[in-house]
Amino acid sequence: MHIQADPRERYTVLHLRGEFDTYYCPMLQQEIDGLxxxxxxxxxxxMRLVKFINSTALGAIIKASKALTSQGGALAISRPSSFVRDILEKVGxxxxxxxxxxxxxxxxSVAGGQEEPVLDDATILEKEDAGSVLFSPVDAERLKHFLPASSGSGTNPVHGHEFGKNWRGVGRMSSVDAEGLRFTWDGGNTGMTPFELGQLLALGTELKVKFRLPLLRKxxxxxxxxxxxxxxxxxxxxxxxxxxGLDxxxxxxxxQYAEDMAFLKKELPGRNG
Incomplete structure (x- = not known):
């Protein structure tokens, strides 16, 4: 039997070719130990090109699986030949x-599923509803100081990746006009208390903000x-x-948007009060 290693980004594929019997079990173990x-x-x-497999080789596969599992990993089989698939299914x-x-x-499967992509702001806004506001402090040091210590996991609740320059909070718009905006934020998955949220977004904190505006071309x-x-x-x-700094x-x-919304609120039935 011949084994060829094909390293991928999150796992390694071992291509087996030939007859997998007792004689070649140490070869698989050496490959696993090397990984x-x-x-x-x-x-x-x-195992697409494996023509034969015996019971000792099946035991070697189980041993390899246990070795990787003990290291926090996993083992899977891909594209087994018809002979191998039949044996695997018969013995369970x-x-x-x-x-x-x-x-x-x-x-x-062994890597825990598809890796979540880092979403850009436009994609996040599409995923959220029209009343959402994306925001993040201009000073990234505020994130390092407040968020990881409070959340424990240091995970970005929007992107699912570690906190850093891509972190965005998702707030709920209350109002907007030409001068500014108001929004509420429940802290998302940060685990922070309202007091801690207030410290993160203290008076004078500069925020990068993004929200939908239908009347704007972009x-x-x-x-x-x-x-x-x-x-x-x-x-x-x-x-x-x-x-x-708005153009x-x-x-x-x-x-114009604020004026239109104020007019509609005043004129449309059921919008007053």
Whole structure:
């Protein structure tokens, strides 16, 4: 039997070719030991070209699976030949080491599924409803100081990745006009108390903000706002921010939007009070 290693980003595929019997079991173990020594604990056995397998080899696969599992990883089998698949199913090994029809599916299984992509702001806004506000402090040091210590996991509740320059909070818009905006924030998955949220977004804190605006050609406002009010509530905080640095076109669109919403609120039945 011959084994060829094919390193991938999150796992390694071991391509097996030939007859897998007692004589070649140490060869598989050496490959697994080498992966573990190199810090790789997730592997896929591609058995498309394995013509024969015996009971000792089946035991070697179980041993390899246990070795990787003990290191926090996993083992899967991909594309077994018809002979191998029949043996795996007859002895029930497929219930211990999962079998897949492609290297990619097997790799996703051992690596914990598809890696979540880092979403850009426009995509996040599309996923959220029209009243959402994305925000983050301009000073990234505030994130390092407040968020990881409070959340424990240091995980970005929007992107699912570690806190850093891509972190965004998602607030709920209360109002917006040409001067600024107001929104509420429940802290998301940060685990922070209203007091801690108030410290993070203290008076004078510069925020990068983004929210939808239908009347604007690009569909959203992207600018800066300085926190002018912060109110702690039982379920989070209410924040007021004053815009600065908006270009003339954006500011005009925000002003027109605010005027239109005020008119509709006044004129449409059931919108008063």
């Amino acid at each position: 573990v020594a190199a810090g790789v604990n997730r592997a896929v056995l591609n 090994l497929d219930r211990v080491v999962p079998v897949f029809d492609s290297d990619e599916a097997a790799g996703d 569909g959203h406002v992207d600018g800066l706002a300085a926190v002018t009010e912060i109110e702690e509530r039982p379920d989070g905080v209410k924040v007021a921010g004053r815009f600065h 003339d076109q954006t500011q005009a669109a925000v002003r």
